Amino acid sequence: MVDHKIRIDFNEGNVLESVTYTLVSEFDLRPNVLRADIDGDGSGFMLLSIVGEEENVCRAMARIRDMGFSVRELSGHIIHDTERCWSCGACVSLCPTRSIHHEEGTMRVLLDTGTCIACGSCINACSVKAIQLEL
Amino acid sequence: MHLNRTYEEINERIRSGEAVVMTAEEVVDLVREKGVEKAAEKVDVVTTGTFGAMCSSGAFLNFGHSDPPIRMTNIRLNGVEAYGGLAAVDTYIGATSMVEPPGKGYGGAHVIEDLIAGRSIHLQAWGPGTDCYVRKRIDTCVTIDDLNEAYIYNPRNAYQNYGIATNTSDRTIYTYMGKLMPRMKNATYSSAGALSPLLNDPHLDVTGIGTRIFLGGGEGYVAWQGTQFKTTVEEVNGVPVGGSRTLALMGDMKQMDPDFVRGLDITGYGTSLAIGVGIPIPVLNEDVMGRCAISDAEIFAEMVDYSLPSGRTCMQRYSYEELRSGSIEYQGRRIRTSSLSSMHGARRVADKLRDWIEHGEFLLNRPSMMLPREGAVKPLLERKRGE
Numbered sequence: 404m405v406d407h408k409i410r411i412d413f414n415e416g417n418v419l420e421s422v423t424y425t426l427v428s429e430f431d432l433r434p435n436v437l438r439a440d441i442d443g444d445g446s447g448f449m450l451l452s453i454v455g456e457e458e459n460v461c462r463a464m465a466r467i468r469d470m471g472f473s474v475r476e477l478s479g480h481i482i483h484d485t486e487r488c489w490s491c492g493a494c495v496s497l498c499p500t501r502s503i504h505h506e507e508g509t510m511r512v513l514l515d516t517g518t519c520i521a522c523g524s525c526i527n528a529c530s531v532k533a534i535q536l537e538l
Numbered sequence: 539m540h541l542n543r544t545y546e547e548i549n550e551r552i553r554s555g556e557a558v559v560m561t562a563e564e565v566v567d568l569v570r571e572k573g574v575e576k577a578a579e580k581v582d583v584v585t586t587g588t589f590g591a592m593c594s595s596g597a598f599l600n601f602g603h604s605d606p607p608i609r610m611t612n613i614r615l616n617g618v619e620a621y622g623g624l625a626a627v628d629t630y631i632g633a634t635s636m637v638e639p640p641g642k643g644y645g646g647a648h649v650i651e652d653l654i655a656g657r658s659i660h661l662q663a664w665g666p667g668t669d670c671y672v673r674k675r676i677d678t679c680v681t682i683d684d685l686n687e688a689y690i691y692n693p694r695n696a697y698q699n700y701g702i703a704t705n706t707s708d709r710t711i712y713t714y715m716g717k718l719m720p721r722m723k724n725a726t727y728s729s730a731g732a733l734s735p736l737l738n739d740p741h742l743d744v745t746g747i748g749t750r751i752f753l754g755g756g757e758g759y760v761a762w763q764g765t766q767f768k769t770t771v772e773e774v775n776g777v778p779v780g781g782s783r784t785l786a787l788m789g790d791m792k793q794m795d796p797d798f799v800r801g802l803d804i805t806g807y808g809t810s811l812a813i814g815v816g817i818p819i820p821v822l823n824e825d826v827m828g829r830c831a832i833s834d835a836e837i838f839a840e841m842v843d844y845s846l847p848s849g850r851t852c853m854q855r856y857s858y859e860e861l862r863s864g865s866i867e868y869q870g871r872r873i874r875t876s877s878l879s880s881m882h883g884a885r886r887v888a889d890k891l892r893d894w895i896e897h898g899e900f901l902l903n904r905p906s907m908m909l910p911r912e913g914a915v916k917p918l919l920e921r922k923r924g925e
Binding site for chain 1: 590716723802879880885
């Protein structure tokens with residue numbers, strides 16, 4: 404079982420289709436919508452965390468692409484520049500999933516990209532711009 | 539048995555490599571296990587550290603004279619205004635001075651960081667043109683090596699304790715105490731607690747003018763009392779529960795390390811400088827050691843509502859142990875907490891200062907003058923002229 408972060412882009416023509424239903428019913432995957440932004444013109448994107456068999460995830464991505472969506476796997480949807488970060492911790496209390504925490508002992512600030520839902524709350528709390536979203 | 543150790547004895551042990559040095563966090567456990575007397579006997583020096591935003595910071599720079607020379611009265615460093623009211627080629631660059639036009643997240647603090655990191659700085663200056671300084675304009679690039687002198691002079695650093703900020707309003711607010719979410723979703727604080735310099739020498743018994751310190755990775759000195767120095771704050775366990783004493787610090791920028799000096803861009807507030815400060819405490823007697831043994835559980839701070847424009851009164855007191863646990867409780871609800879000063883950085887400061895002393899590279903000196911025993915802060919009153 405691997406956790407993939409996928410970005411799916413919509414347009415006016417396919418905004419009403421249920422991508423997540425397809426992922427669950429046809430490919431036995433467990434999608435979690437981390438973030439979804441849809442504009443008034445019907446265009447937008449959805450950020451999914453998908454847990455399932457590697458092969459199924461690949462087939463599912465191909466299937467969604469066939470349905471007319473633009474699909475892109477994100478390697479690191481959030482980037483923590485550990486050189487820039489001075490481990491103050493201003494971001495720690497803002498993270499809704501507690502993906503940012505102090506390392507026991509050293510008190511260094513660490514970011515767990517696996518549980519990060521890309522809400523972006525930490526971005527403007529950082530005084531040295533050490534965190535960036537790459538969606 | 540009463541210990542009576544002198545600065546000379548401590549320095550002799552430092553020179554011979556025999557000095558026992560521990561950080562203010564390490565001595566908490568030592569005193570708990572062995573008692574104050576034994577701990578004081580064993581340890582010669584306790585090192586402290588803090589690494590946080592200190593807005594009242596800046597640097598004096600001397601550029602040297604160009605040919606023909608200019609009397610600089612209007613000065614920009616990477617577009618940031620520096621003070622033009624000193625002698626011809628002297629200036630002071632303050633941490634919160636903003637690049638023009640503002641909004642780019644760059645300011646005096648970043649100029650200071652860039653200089654220390656050895657990066658080239660764009661210097662633009664204008665002058666009136668006088669008989670003795672005929673030149674009116676200069677546009678050049680300088681690095682710290684080109685400058686005759688570059689030294690930090692921070693009017694207010696190392697705050698002895700500080701408040702806890704929260705926000706009871708319905709909107710997110712952006713303050714110098716960080717991003718505060720609506721309806722008290724979070725709270726922020728800014729002190730190294732048990733490792734903080736002035737919380738380990740709360741009445742400044744051994745810290746005074748001339749005390750040699752760690753400043754930004756180099757050697758610095760306590761220059762004076764800090765601005766807004768106050769001794770009137772209520773104490774619990776022998777330490778004040780809010781912002782109290784402060785220090786004016788100075789140090790040679792050419793010795794500093796960018797790892798311990800960072801320009802900050804605090805959203806909604808402006809720029810500030812984070813600088814590592816470490817003060818060595820000579821264990822002259824048991825009383826000094828007893829005060830160094832204070833733990834996070836014994837140091838308290840007061841939470842206030844930063845959504846109020848003024849009249850921020852204490853909502854509740856919390857210990858630094860509670861604050862560091864990640865959340866505190868207020869009227870039955872949990873509030874998540876964030877530190878704004880780097881505990882990781884504070885420990886690196888205290889560890890580095892300990893290493894210097896252990897290796898005989900840093901000697902302690904007796905203050906040439908003690909700081910005031912009393913001080914109160916006055917407000918700014920608004921008066922009409924002649925009133």
